[in-house]
Amino acid sequence: GESVGLHLPTLSVQEGDNSIINCAYSNSASDYFIWYKQESGKGPQFIIDIRSNMDKRQGQRVTVLLNKTVKHLSLQIAATQPGDSAVYFCAESDGNTGKLIFGQGTTLQVKP
Amino acid sequence: EADIYQTPRYLVIGTGKKITLECSQTMGHDKMYWYQQDPGMELHLIHYSYGVNSTEKGDLSSESTVSRIRTEHFPLTLESARPSHTSQYLCASSASGKQYFGPGTRLTVT
Numbered sequence: 185g186e187s188v189g190l191h192l193p194t195l196s197v198q199e200g201d202n203s204i205i206n207c208a209y210s211n212s213a214s215d216y217f218i219w220y221k222q223e224s225g226k227g228p229q230f231i232i233d234i235r236s237n238m239d240k241r242q243g244q245r246v247t248v249l250l251n252k253t254v255k256h257l258s259l260q261i262a263a264t265q266p267g268d269s270a271v272y273f274c275a276e277s278d279g280n281t282g283k284l285i286f287g288q289g290t291t292l293q294v295k296p
Numbered sequence: 297e298a299d300i301y302q303t304p305r306y307l308v309i310g311t312g313k314k315i316t317l318e319c320s321q322t323m324g325h326d327k328m329y330w331y332q333q334d335p336g337m338e339l340h341l342i343h344y345s346y347g348v349n350s351t352e353k354g355d356l357s358s359e360s361t362v363s364r365i366r367t368e369h370f371p372l373t374l375e376s377a378r379p380s381h382t383s384q385y386l387c388a389s390s391a392s393g394k395q396y397f398g399p400g401t402r403l404t405v406t
Contacts, residue, residue, distance in 0.1 A: 216393045218393075218394065218395075220397075225399075225400075225402075226399055226400070227302075227386050227388075227397035227398050227399050227400045228339070228386070228397045229397070230394060230395075230396065233393070233394060271336060273338065273339070277393055282327050282344075282346075282390055282393060283329075283341060283344065283354075283355075284341075284395055285355075286338045286339040286340075287338060288337065288338045289336060289337070289338065291336065
């Protein structure tokens, strides 16, 4: 069945270090992927997205990498800051229905 | 910043009561969604709509119902609340695949 999962439930990093959050997906028909950040008591906030015709996309301090061969998605956060502390979710879509399938989140803890 | 709103933000209600969670968006998006999320866990789709008068059940079975009479409004109703309905309910709308979320309603049924 379709599923999206993250490898680690919790990631703890030192402020200023780079963070890498990983996600594995199983539906090879998925052609659109999104990373969301969710802070406590708030709804998920869009971070960055990537379509299946790309391997890499960069935003401000964030980079998403897509490896279709092994169905792997990762989010890299450069110079992690305390404000980056949140739960991060990856999501996939097959593009036809517009429905997103969310993986289990990874809690990012930034140590000062 | 997405213009999508949910009310109430927090609701504590007794078993058996009927409740409606409101969701509105001002972006003119045709597609709207309701998700249920337990703390720190993944989001589960319970309802979605592709436009006015279109509603579909999501992947997670839910005893709630929805309606879509206007593009901007997608309310969710529980006819008889139970403690098992205690959760966070998130509304979203989308354009070009990207979904924008509201702040959520945290529902507690006692």
